[in-house]
Amino acid sequence: MNIALIKQYHENMPRFQAENMVLNALQRLDLAPIANKRNPALTNEERFCVLLLRACMVKDALVIIDRPFKIIPHLKDVDFIFETLKKIDDFYVTCHIYDYNWMADKYGEI
Numbered sequence: 714m715n716i717a718l719i720k721q722y723h724e725n726m727p728r729f730q731a732e733n734m735v736l737n738a739l740q741r742l743d744l745a746p747i748a749n750k751r752n753p754a755l756t757n758e759e760r761f762c763v764l765l766l767r768a769c770m771v772k773d774a775l776v777i778i779d780r781p782f783k784i785i786p787h788l789k790d791v792d793f794i795f796e797t798l799k800k801i802d803d804f805y806v807t808c809h810i811y812d813y814n815w816m817a818d819k820y821g822e823i
Contacts, residue, residue: 714748716763719770738766741800757785762797769804776808782819791820 717731726734739745742762747755755763761784768776781794788794791810798808812820 716766716770719767723771735766735770738769738801738804742766742797757787758793761785761794765797766801766804769801774805776805778808778810780812780816781810782812782816789819 714732714735716735717728720726720731720734721728736745736748739748739762744759744762747759747763750759752760752763761781764784765776765778768774778794781791782788785793794810
């Protein structure tokens, strides 16, 4: 499980513990079945969640999401992104989303 490698490397966390932590996070996102899939086998939403989880694996994570609709272009609005962030909000300290002004319609009134 590649996501778990980050905890193993940065915090010297045992493999079993790191993999359990990642599996727990994937379960929160209803994505446990993708735990051992490779990037090309993932949907755009799954890929976004995996990238987000990888960013959250460092201690006191400060997450920056740059143009999320480039990764998941078919989404009509930001709801999926906010719902995903809320499900794992204990994994990061803060999160900032950056996008172009012309994408403002997708974000609504934040």
